[in-house]
Amino acid sequence: MNEDNKQNTYKSNKIKNFKLNIPDGDFYDSDNTELYSNDNEKDDMDDCDVVIHSYSNPHAAKKAKITQNETAARAERAHEIRNLKKGKKNKTFFKFIWVIMVLFCTVLLSQFFITGINDMLGVGKEEASITVEIPKNATTGQIADILNKAGAIRDVNFFQFYSKLTKADGHYNNGSYKIDTNMDYEAIINSLQSNANRVDTIKITFKEGINILDVSALLEKDGVCTAEKFLAAINSNDYENYEIIKAITNDDERYYKLEGYLFPDTYEFYKDEDPKTVIKKFLSNCNNKITKEIKTEAEEKNMTIDQLLTLASMIQAEAADKEDMLKVSSVFHNRLNSGGLGDLKRLRSDPTMYYPYRTKASIPADLQGSFKSRYDTYTVEGLPPGPICNPGLDAINAALEPEKTNYYYFCHDKNSKSYYATNIVQHNINLKKAGLK
Helix, strand or coil, rough: HHHHHHHHHHHHHHHHCCCCCCCCCHHCCCCCCCCCCCCHHHHHHHCCCCCCCCCCCCHHHHHHHHHHHHHHHHHHHHHHHHHHHHHHHHHHHHHHHHHHHHEEEEEHHHHHHHHHHHHHHHCCCCCCCEEEECCCCCCCHHHHHHHHHHCCCCCCHHHHHHHHCCCCCCCCEEEEEECCCCCHHHHHHHHCCCCCECCEEEEEEEECCCCCCHHHHHHCCCCCCCHHHHEEEEECCCCCCCCCHCCCCCCHCCCCCCCCHHHHHHHEECCCCHHHHHHHHHHHHHHCCHHHHHHHHHHEEEEEEEEHHHHHHHHHHHHHCCHHHHHHHHHHHHCCCCCCCCCCCCCCHHHHCCCCCCCCHHHHHHHHCCCCCCCCCEEEEECCCCCCCCCHHHHHHHHHCCCCCCCCCEEEEECCCCCEECHHHHHHHHHHHHCCC
């Protein structure tokens, strides 16, 4: 081997065996000053995520992991501090808003009560008389609107509040009312809950001899109440406090319990009035017209008030006039007192044949072929189960004080001329004279 080759071999081995020995303490200096060119670079490295590779130095990786955790903790803490500061700011803001809202609501509520109380007491209202129309089944809100438009109240909401507070809701009547605009709420409510100030009154005259069906039709025609509701109320048991009603003992045999007790007269009603209130007006008048003297006289003749009114109703339906009533009454009395001789027990009164209808033609079509009245005195012996119409005082007095006769039969022609007979032969002759045979 020549000298040049030896020299090259020596250099090659020297390069291969070269090692750089740096003490660990120097490389991993606590300040790490030799790893960073300046302090800024060190800070930047602290704040960034350190990527650890498989070929990283274990000591460096450990140090980097610790630094990463510390950085994350600092970031989380900073986030918590920011949230805390933000929460305090939000809490302060919402407290401020809440105070503003409370003050605002207090002002509104104060205004509501001040204006409402003034309106409730009628303070500052001009005095005038007005008429308000309250519809049937109106709500408190609807009533408040009506009163407001008419000038009776200014605050619709406070009126509803007061009405509910005083439990007046649901207790208002319908109808036309005359009220003053300077009235307080209590006075207005009282007016609308009674009929004292109503102006929508209707006067109806019921003639003697009118029956229940006629009465119901007339009430419906004039807008007082429907015929259906009136007829339903007629058979209720809500009138037992009237003394005259206690004489009725056969409710189940009657078509209409109170037939005969709706005393004929002129009455004043309200539109859309309660049917039971209407009936009570009739009964009160009847109770007054059937005086103590009449009751005493009926008792002396062994007649109950119900029997008296039943007989009077037949006289009312049959007689042509007041004088004729006395003779018709004598025929009925003579038959009732005959002891049942022959067919005299049957009073044979034509108006009873189709009751509660006036005539055969007035019977509903679906009943024409099968209807048979329980009141028909051509088959019923003695008095029918009850009155067939509502008699007046003349008929009632005639039933109590009939004319003294021997008549057992009577009839009338088309001009209401009367014919009387003491026997059936004479009666048949009278029927021909009257054009009835």
